[in-house]
Amino acid sequence: MPSSSPPPLDVAQLRRVFDPALVPFETTDQAPECLDSVVGQARAKEALSFGLAMQDMDFHVYVAGTQRTGRTHLVTTFLNRLAAEQPPPPDWVYVHNFQEPDEPKALSLPPGGGRHLAKQMNKLLDNMKAAIPELFEGEDYTRRKDNLTNEFKRARSDIFSQLDSQAREQGYVLKFEPTGIMVAPAGEDGEPLPDAALRDMSEEQREDLRQKSDVIQAKVTEALRAVNAQEKELQEALNNLNKDLVLQAVGHMLSDMHEEYAGQQPVLDYLDQVQQDLVTNYEHFKQKEKSPMPFPVPTEEPDFREYQVNVFVDNSAAQGAPVVVEHNPTYPNLFGRIERQAQFGALLTDFTLLKPGALHRANGGYLVLPVMDLLRYWLPWEGLKRALRDRKVKMEDVMEQLGYMITRTLRPEPIPLNLKVVLVGDSELYHLLYVHDQQFPKLFKVRAQMSEYMDWGEAEVGEFINHLCRVSRREELRPLHRSAVARLIERAAEMSGDSEHLTLRLADLEDLVKESNFHAGQAGRENITAEDVTTAIAGRRRRGAMMEEHLREATTRGFINIATDGAAQGQINGLAVYDLGDYAFGKPSRISASVGLGKEGLTNIDREADLSGPFHNKGVLIIGGFLQRRFARRAPLALKASLVFEQSYGMVDGDSASLAEVITLLSELAQVPLRQDLAITGSMDQHGRAQAIGGVNLKIEGFFRLCQERGLTGKQGVVIPTANLKNLMLHPDVVAAVAEGKFAVYAVDAMDQALELFTGLPAGERGEDDAYPEGSVNYLAERQLEAMRQAIKDMANKDDK
Numbered sequence: 001m002p003s004s005s006p007p008p009l010d011v012a013q014l015r016r017v018f019d020p021a022l023v024p025f026e027t028t029d030q031a032p033e034c035l036d037s038v039v040g041q042a043r044a045k046e047a048l049s050f051g052l053a054m055q056d057m058d059f060h061v062y063v064a065g066t067q068r069t070g071r072t073h074l075v076t077t078f079l080n081r082l083a084a085e086q087p088p089p090p091d092w093v094y095v096h097n098f099q100e101p102d103e104p105k106a107l108s109l110p111p112g113g114g115r116h117l118a119k120q121m122n123k124l125l126d127n128m129k130a131a132i133p134e135l136f137e138g139e140d141y142t143r144r145k146d147n148l149t150n151e152f153k154r155a156r157s158d159i160f161s162q163l164d165s166q167a168r169e170q171g172y173v174l175k176f177e178p179t180g181i182m183v184a185p186a187g188e189d190g191e192p193l194p195d196a197a198l199r200d201m202s203e204e205q206r207e208d209l210r211q212k213s214d215v216i217q218a219k220v221t222e223a224l225r226a227v228n229a230q231e232k233e234l235q236e237a238l239n240n241l242n243k244d245l246v247l248q249a250v251g252h253m254l255s256d257m258h259e260e261y262a263g264q265q266p267v268l269d270y271l272d273q274v275q276q277d278l279v280t281n282y283e284h285f286k287q288k289e290k291s292p293m294p295f296p297v298p299t300e301e302p303d304f305r306e307y308q309v310n311v312f313v314d315n316s317a318a319q320g321a322p323v324v325v326e327h328n329p330t331y332p333n334l335f336g337r338i339e340r341q342a343q344f345g346a347l348l349t350d351f352t353l354l355k356p357g358a359l360h361r362a363n364g365g366y367l368v369l370p371v372m373d374l375l376r377y378w379l380p381w382e383g384l385k386r387a388l389r390d391r392k393v394k395m396e397d398v399m400e401q402l403g404y405m406i407t408r409t410l411r412p413e414p415i416p417l418n419l420k421v422v423l424v425g426d427s428e429l430y431h432l433l434y435v436h437d438q439q440f441p442k443l444f445k446v447r448a449q450m451s452e453y454m455d456w457g458e459a460e461v462g463e464f465i466n467h468l469c470r471v472s473r474r475e476e477l478r479p480l481h482r483s484a485v486a487r488l489i490e491r492a493a494e495m496s497g498d499s500e501h502l503t504l505r506l507a508d509l510e511d512l513v514k515e516s517n518f519h520a521g522q523a524g525r526e527n528i529t530a531e532d533v534t535t536a537i538a539g540r541r542r543r544g545a546m547m548e549e550h551l552r553e554a555t556t557r558g559f560i561n562i563a564t565d566g567a568a569q570g571q572i573n574g575l576a577v578y579d580l581g582d583y584a585f586g587k588p589s590r591i592s593a594s595v596g597l598g599k600e601g602l603t604n605i606d607r608e609a610d611l612s613g614p615f616h617n618k619g620v621l622i623i624g625g626f627l628q629r630r631f632a633r634r635a636p637l638a639l640k641a642s643l644v645f646e647q648s649y650g651m652v653d654g655d656s657a658s659l660a661e662v663i664t665l666l667s668e669l670a671q672v673p674l675r676q677d678l679a680i681t682g683s684m685d686q687h688g689r690a691q692a693i694g695g696v697n698l699k700i701e702g703f704f705r706l707c708q709e710r711g712l713t714g715k716q717g718v719v720i721p722t723a724n725l726k727n728l729m730l731h732p733d734v735v736a737a738v739a740e741g742k743f744a745v746y747a748v749d750a751m752d753q754a755l756e757l758f759t760g761l762p763a764g765e766r767g768e769d770d771a772y773p774e775g776s777v778n779y780l781a782e783r784q785l786e787a788m789r790q791a792i793k794d795m796a797n798k799d800d801k
Contacts, residue, residue, distance in 0.1 A: 006748055009725075014728050028472045034470040038077050038078065060421045061420065062430050064447055064450060068505045075368050107267055111318060329358065359393045387417055491533065519532040519535045544582055548585040566677070570667050573678065573703065576652075618655060669784050680758070689750050690722065718745050
């Protein structure tokens with residue numbers, strides 16, 4: 001093989017290992033206290049610190065990143081520390097609005113003040129229930145009431161005595177009956193004349209009596225008016241007496257509360273309204289007389305709810321600012337709900353049935369919301385933006401907002417809003433909201449971007465070990481042996497797909513620790529060892545690898561044509577990654593090329609079949625540019641060529657097959673066979689330089705598994721770009737096979753190096769004569785292109801004749 005082809009990679013280049021001796025303890029139970037800290041994420045922490053420190057309600061925070069990177073854990077850990085240093089926010093209570101009962105009033109009180117006010121009002125209510133009946137049963141009240149009543153009776157007696165005298169002077173007598181005062185002519189004995197006497201009178205006498213009767217009747221009417229006026233004065237005097245007594249009692253009971261809340265005018269206004277209503281409606285507190293009915297009659301008794309206090313937000317036990325994580329941000333869960341209860345067949349509500357939402361509980365602190373769940377329904381998202389914009393949270397019935405007719409509802413007074421909202425979601429969703437929601441960038445001006453990995457350095461390893469220790473203790477698992485810790489660190493690098501990085505998908509690693517603990521228990525070990533971690537990793541692979549194994553079985557049985565030995569012209573083994581979400585694996589695919597006479601140039605068959613994505617199309621166009629640069633400087637390409645992924649029935653995308661495709665095309669042009677015991681992955685530019693691709697470890701392992709299934713020959717291997725060397729964290733099985741000389745991995749800087757590996761011939765470089773060396777692949781390809789140009793030219797000349 002020419003000297004320009006690269007040698008196989010050394011074993012040490014295939015995988016980075018961590019020495020268990022570097023773990024500062026034998027097992028995690030011997031480790032010092034594990035700090036509750038967030039691993040990595042320095043950039044996200046910095047953004048969070050800035051956004052939360054900004055005393056501006058427009059600088060809310062969006063924490064962006066992929067799932068299982070600890071987004072919510074980062075936010076809650078950070079916020080709990082920050083909130084612990086801040087004072088608790090005030091309590092909020094709702095009370096009855098005596099002027100507008102459908103619009104309950106909101107009162108702000110110091111932490112614990114809500115419960116205190118509620119107890120005071122309950123005590124006041126109990127005192128009123130006991131004191132008011134006593135007031136109206138006391139001697140002083142009875143004496144003053146009797147004085148007023150007696151005075152009225154005397155005045156009434158004087159009026160009727162005077163009226164009686166006036167009637168007798170006119171020869172009439174008054175008869176007091178239940179239906180009223182009757183006026184009748186009197187006889188000599190002072191008694192009403194009998195009817196017979198009246199009939200015996202002459203018409204003149206009867207007329208005289210009628211005239212006198214009209215005069216007396218007018219005086220009766222006047223007297224009755226006077227009595228009615230006296231009765232009204234009596235009732236007013238009695239009412240004033242009652243109110244004065246109640247006012248004295250209530251004022252005495254409320255005096256201490258007025259002094260206590262002297263600096264809180266809204267509370268004082270409420271107490272004044274309570275006092276006024278108690279004085280006005282004192283009758284509700286008087287003891288009711290028992291019904292004389294032999295059976296109970298249902299009556300609506302007063303429940304005195306209007307004097308209760310609904311402790312809406314209670315921060316009496318808070319040790320700092322609240323941190324509320326609402327995992328189900330529906331409209332009622334965010335903005336509270338107006339509950340109802342059945343009464344006499346109807347659903348009724350009042351201020352005591354108001355229940356707080358997450359915005360109320362987090363007011364004065366921090367609210368954490370999963371943005372995807374928040375956006376599932378438009379109403380909570382629109383309501384949240386409105387509340388943040390208006391700086392207040394307004395309780396509304398959700399059905400009313402949707403346009404449905406509902407029973408009687410309330411319109412509670414809005415509560416001023418002062419908090420920071422932290423949304424947690426994907427980066428893609430952040431960009432969609434930023435572009436399509438005009439209000440979003442005005443409210444959420446800080447993005448805390450979560451990283452999926454961190455550097456594999458000494459400080460980062462220390463954080464990682466501390467996290468593993470904390471997981472072991474928090475979940476009450478078996479202690480982790482230092483060998484298990486070392487294997488978990490290596491696994492973190494495997495998951496990141498890079499030998500210089502550790503994954504920050506910590507939730508997946510925590511699950512792996514739990515699974516390793518299970519296998520340690522199955523094996524009867526007291527500690528979790530590297531063997532248990534390896535067993536857990538193998539178990540995960542086993543549970544998710546069914547499709548991978550089925551595809552590999554289809555290949556070994558000949559249903560999918562992929563060769564792993566020998567040589568063939570115009571075909572090569574490319575590598576791709578299949579990602580199933582919870583499991584990803586590498587799979588080799590045959591790529592073939594065909595060449596013929598024509599001027600159509602290069603055709604991507606997958607594209608023509610609508611099975612090629614834009615990135616793959618771009619890679620094929622780059623190949624066309626490469627061929628023009630290399631072979632079309634002096635004459636145009638007279639070529640009709642096609643490329644295809646054989647037996648591919650799904651979408652093909654990505655440019656990681658560019659190296660494989662151009663080598664296949666040159667093989668077909670130069671009519672040189674390619675090694676089938678090699679596979680290749682890598683992108684390239686128009687100059688033929690190899691470029692890095694993703695999933696390199698999975699791709700290598702995918703071809704290795706197929707070769708292993710068929711039997712390793714010692715000649716098989718994979719070619720990758722040199723730029724991917726730092727990504728290598730191959731499975732220990734692959735590394736062991738390379739160490740035993742059964743498998744190889746090659747790294748190339750340019751396409752020509754890979755071409756030499758696959759053909760065993762020199763690629764060839766143009767000399768001073770601008771020609772490729774005879775026998776090189778480029779020479780053979782260029783000669784074939786010249787022959788094709790000449791053939792097309794001859795055909796054209798023949799047609800002209």
